[in-house]
Amino acid sequence: MPSSTAPVAARAVGRDAGMTPAMKTAVPAEPSRRRRSRKGEGERLREEILDATSHLLLQTGDHEAVNIRSVAKAVGVTPPSIYLHFADKAALIKAVCGRHFASLEQSIEVAVAGTDDPAEQLRLRGRAYVDFGLEHPEQYRILFMSRRAVVCDEPPDEELKAASGFTALVDNVVRAIEAGAVDAVDPILVATGLWTVVHGITSLAISVPDYPVSGLDTLVDHLLDVHRRGLRPSSFSMEAWPHR
Amino acid sequence: MPSSTAPVAARAVGRDAGMTPAMKTAVPAEPSRRRRSRKGEGERLREEILDATSHLLLQTGDHEAVNIRSVAKAVGVTPPSIYLHFADKAALIKAVCGRHFASLEQSIEVAVAGTDDPAEQLRLRGRAYVDFGLEHPEQYRILFMSRRAVVCDEPPDEELKAASGFTALVDNVVRAIEAGAVDAVDPILVATGLWTVVHGITSLAISVPDYPVSGLDTLVDHLLDVHRRGLRPSSFSMEAWPHR
DNA sequence: CCTGCCAACTTAACACTGTTAGCTTCGGCT
DNA sequence: AGCCGAAGCTAACAGTGTTAAGTTGGCAGG
Numbered sequence: 012m013p014s015s016t017a018p019v020a021a022r023a024v025g026r027d028a029g030m031t032p033a034m035k036t037a038v039p040a041e042p043s044r045r046r047r048s049r050k051g052e053g054e055r056l057r058e059e060i061l062d063a064t065s066h067l068l069l070q071t072g073d074h075e076a077v078n079i080r081s082v083a084k085a086v087g088v089t090p091p092s093i094y095l096h097f098a099d100k101a102a103l104i105k106a107v108c109g110r111h112f113a114s115l116e117q118s119i120e121v122a123v124a125g126t127d128d129p130a131e132q133l134r135l136r137g138r139a140y141v142d143f144g145l146e147h148p149e150q151y152r153i154l155f156m157s158r159r160a161v162v163c164d165e166p167p168d169e170e171l172k173a174a175s176g177f178t179a180l181v182d183n184v185v186r187a188i189e190a191g192a193v194d195a196v197d198p199i200l201v202a203t204g205l206w207t208v209v210h211g212i213t214s215l216a217i218s219v220p221d222y223p224v225s226g227l228d229t230l231v232d233h234l235l236d237v238h239r240r241g242l243r244p245s246s247f248s249m250e251a252w253p254h255r
Numbered sequence: 256m257p258s259s260t261a262p263v264a265a266r267a268v269g270r271d272a273g274m275t276p277a278m279k280t281a282v283p284a285e286p287s288r289r290r291r292s293r294k295g296e297g298e299r300l301r302e303e304i305l306d307a308t309s310h311l312l313l314q315t316g317d318h319e320a321v322n323i324r325s326v327a328k329a330v331g332v333t334p335p336s337i338y339l340h341f342a343d344k345a346a347l348i349k350a351v352c353g354r355h356f357a358s359l360e361q362s363i364e365v366a367v368a369g370t371d372d373p374a375e376q377l378r379l380r381g382r383a384y385v386d387f388g389l390e391h392p393e394q395y396r397i398l399f400m401s402r403r404a405v406v407c408d409e410p411p412d413e414e415l416k417a418a419s420g421f422t423a424l425v426d427n428v429v430r431a432i433e434a435g436a437v438d439a440v441d442p443i444l445v446a447t448g449l450w451t452v453v454h455g456i457t458s459l460a461i462s463v464p465d466y467p468v469s470g471l472d473t474l475v476d477h478l479l480d481v482h483r484r485g486l487r488p489s490s491f492s493m494e495a496w497p498h499r
Numbered sequence: 500c501c502t503g504c505c506a507a508c509t510t511a512a513c514a515c516t517g518t519t520a521g522c523t524t525c526g527g528c529t
Numbered sequence: 530a531g532c533c534g535a536a537g538c539t540a541a542c543a544g545t546g547t548t549a550a551g552t553t554g555g556c557a558g559g
Contacts, residue, residue, distance in 0.1 A: 047525070047536060056536085073402055079517060089538055091519075100517065149402075156400045156462055158317055158393075196477075200469045204478045211455025218400055225444045233440075234448050241485030291507060293555070300507085323546060333509055335548075344546065 045087035057096040059086045065107045072149050074104050108150045115143050116176035129187035130239060136183060137209045137235050141227075144213035156214055180206065194244045201242065208234055289331035301340040303330050309351045316393050318348050352394045359387050360420035373431035378479050380427060381453045385475055388457035400458055424450065438488045445486065452478055 045059075063085035067077045079100055083090045097103040122139035123132045144151040181202045187193040193201060212231060215222045223230040292299050307329040311321045323344055327334045341347040366383035367376045388395040425446045431437040437445060456475060459466045467474040 078515085080515090090517085091539090092537055094518070095536075152400075152402065156396075156458065158396065159462070159464065197469060200473065200477055203467060203469060203474060204481060207455040207459060207474070207478060208452060209455075210459055211451040211453075214400065214458050215451060215454055218403070220403065223447060225441060225447060229444065230447060230451070233444055234451060237448060237482060237485035239485070241481035241483070291554070293507095297507060322544085324544090334546085335510090336508060338547070339507075 054096075056086070056088065056092065060088075060093060060096060060103070061107055061110060064103055065110065068104070068107060068149055069147075074149060074153055077104070079103075104153060108153050111147055111150045112154060115140075116179065118143050119176055120179070123183070128192075129183060129190045130192040132183050133187060133205065134235050134239070136180065137205065138231060140209045141213050141216070141231055144210075145216055148217045151213060152217060155210060156217075177202065177206065191244065192239075193242045205238065208238055297339070300330070300332065300336065304332075304337060304340060304347070305351055305354065308347055309354065312348070312351060312393055313391075318393060318397055321348070323347075348397060352397050355391055355394045356398060359384075360423065362387050363420055364423070367427070372436075373427060373434045374436040374483060376427050377431055377449065378483070380424065381449065381479050382475060384453045385457050385460075385471075389460060392461045395457060396461060399454060400461070421446065421450065435488065436483075437486045449482065452482055 060082060064077060064082050067081060067085065068074060071077060079090050079093055082103070083093055093103065097106065119136055119139045122135045125135060126132060181198050184193065184198040184202045184205070188195050188198060188201075212223075212227075212234065216227060225233075289303075304326060308321060308326050311325060311329065312318060315321055323334050323337055326347070327337055337347065341350065363380055363383045366379045369379060370376060425442050428437065428442040428446045428449070432439050432442060432445075456467075456471075456478065460471060469477075
């Protein structure tokens with residue numbers, strides 16, 4: 012029976028020289044070829060692939076360093092088997108990120124649960140967003156900083172709103188307006204603006220080496236505070252920009 | 256001709272299907288092998304490579320679609336010749352982007368020259384930044400949205416300031432403070448905040464399919480206006496965020 | 500004019516990537 | 530017991546960045 016002979020498994024993958032030896036041991040405990048799934052359990056491989064990819068993505072922090080062959084090796088399977096469950100590499104990466112960001116909305120809601128004040132909720136929401144993005148930088152990059160961000164295959168006009176719980180943000184803005192904390196302009200515009208601010212922080216913090224020279228917390232507080240003051244009804248908007 | 260047939264199958268990544276035949280002819284008139292340079296004129300190839308790469312980058316809008324072989328073919332040279340002038344592909348792309356963004360600062364200064372009011376200058380600066388980023392999206396992505404943005408090889412702490420004319424922005428903020436249009440907090444903090452806002456707009460507009468549902472101009476005006484109001488000394492900062 | 504030298508390239512190949520066609524193998528049903 | 534199809538493998542293709550080693554052709558010195 013050839014299943015347990017090590018050299019066979021090594022030969023199966025072809026040239027394995029490129030991978031550093033540390034990588035192999037770091038992936039948790041799937042060294043050899045895994046048992047084939049039962050008849051109806053083909054879907055289990057899909058989950059294992061997702062787990063392994065997620066692990067590698069976190070580990071390398073670069074989706075270009077996560078290649079099909081390393082994923083296959085991590086699950087104990089050959090590269091073509093990946094394509095039984097994912098159309099291509101992009102679909103795989105997308106699935107992993109979608110999985111991670113299903114918890115973004117949840118994280119935000121947990122953070123918001125601490126208070127009932129809509130304005131404070133907006134601030135907590137912003138901080139939670141930035142924190143989450145910095146905890147999962149590569150996933151954030153793929154979702155919101157790619158060439159053409161494709162969050163999911165839902166109807167395209169729903170993509171924007173579905174991602175990052177945009178509707179929940181809009182609701183929060185509406186509540187803030189009703190509470191008198193925010194000027195009564197278009198809530199969607201205000202929500203988009205808030206998203207833009209926290210995305211700007213997250214994006215630059217991920218990409219630019221030592222971005223917030225003034226410290227990240229300071230900047231987040233500063234920006235959210237400035238934005239909140241600018242949104243208040245009390246700052247009478249008659250005196251707009253000099254001309255337009 | 257299989258190029259125009261396939262309705263669904265041809266997606267982004269794989270084979271050469273991404274290249275349409277029209278692209279090849281679009282590169283201006285270097286079909287065959289070019290004449291070898293004279294003894295001292297080896298540097299001329301470098302410029303031709305930069306030109307061709309810049310052209311391809313603009314054309315495809317994706318730095319992963321610009322490969323060494325296509326650049327070499329466009330210049331009329333073989334792939335290894337590229338490495339006589341650039342250490343690797345990243346260095347080549349970086350050089351091209353650096354070239355493009357040498358004009359970012361210039362574009363901004365031109366835009367600012369229209370007025371003497373520091374507050375209005377800040378707004379014009381922001382608009383010019385966004386416009387420039389949207390005119391050169393792929394270059395912007397490489398410069399400010401990459402995994403680890405490497406603007407240039409200068410001393411690392413100078414990178415941030417050198418890029419996008421950060422010091423000029425800080426100076427503008429200082430002038431706005433002196434003019435009484437902006438509250439007298441840390442100018443660097445304020446400048447970083449402003450950069451963050453315009454980057455947030457630019458970044459999302461590049462990445463997210465139909466990002467500003469309210470229209471881009473509307474959003475830019477809204478955000479810069481809100482930010483300006485939030486920065487005014489008149490919005491007394493005693494009443495800060497509820498708690499912290 | 501010739502001769503050699505060296506800058507400016509080319510040829511050929513390597514290692515690695517995503518991806519596909521076609522074959523094997525095993526679990527479960529009849 | 531037999532077979533059939535799901536689950537997975539073998540082998541290969543086409544394309545990528547990159548490098549080692551060879552070639553060419555213009556220019557300087559004899």
